[in-house]
Amino acid sequence: MLDALVLGLVGLNVYAVLLVVARAVVFRTRLYRPMLLNVGLSLAPGALMLLMGLFVLLAPPPWLALPVLVLLGLVWLLLLPNAGYLVTELNMSHRQPDDPVPMWFDVLLLITLATSGVVNTVASLFVAHMLFGVVRHGDLAVSMLEPDAVAFVVVILLLVAFGVFIGRHVRVNSWDVLRPWRLVRTVVRGLADKVGSAVAFTLMYATFLGLMYVVVAGSVIRAAIELGF
Template identity: 50%
Template structure:
């Protein structure tokens, strides 16, 4: 079940990239590079998770002091969290602003393109959150799947999705990027100045809550059956063993 989820998300991203790249040679127009850049940024959190596995596990195997392992894990976790809104940000590409007058690209192609692009971002966001919840709650608990269907899991998922939605808002409306964290004073000033403008706080709260709800529903649809299946399978094995 988990393998199907991961493979499905990866294939959706490949499909989106293929549509973006094929658009130029097939219809004799320019390559719309911002879409490819956003796809790369969308995949970045998964790359960081993979890097965390490659780096942290060997440290544990060779007996590295736990404080150092925790420090490396926290740093990679913060980098992952900063990059995570880039995945969900693809929902803001659900428009046809990239179309230019005189292009021979059929409208149906571009509608499908932006839909696949947005869905790849949604699926990648959901997979990122699930993998982190999986590592945070299952690893070290005797590989039991039960924590995935618990209140701590719901709380962690909710907090992460709220942060994702708020990050998307900052990216779209305040025009912030993940790397702007290198200049915290400028970042904070830009956010504060934006929120002081009329109606900005209400818009930020509304988008964050509704965006998190949207991602939460998608999470329920995608991950809910996987968690239920893992928990039921574990219960069945326990029944057979006893």
């Protein structure tokens, strides 16, 4: 089952990149580089989470493990909204009125991009969910259903959804955290007249991601429990 999920994840991202490039080559339009950048950014948190998993497998001493995991976890959390952000490409902001590209092609392209972003988010969170269970409870599958592990997933989904909102509507990036006071001012000012929209989007998008998480990760967790992992 995991092999199929990994194959599907890789295939979606490769297909998304191929469609972006094909759009420029086949229809002789400008290559929309931000889309390629966004695909790369959406993969970054998953790659970082895999590194964290390898770090845990190396069984470092506790005095080293906790600070490293906390630091990497914070960086991962800052990067994770970049994966879910691909859904906002559905606004077709890249398309021009006189674009020679057929609408059906752009619809397929954007659906593929959005789906890859959702799956990247779910896959990265799934690995984080596993690590949380192992670190907190020492188990794998069963511990992922503990109340604190479920609460961990819910909180992360809410933070991701909020991050996507401020990324699109307040126009901030993950690296803006390097200037924390400026970031805080920008977010506060940007949300001044958008609080209702921010709350609605956060709750609705987090619910959507949560349902996708149940569909994808829930079956894997259940299978792992039945197999005794």
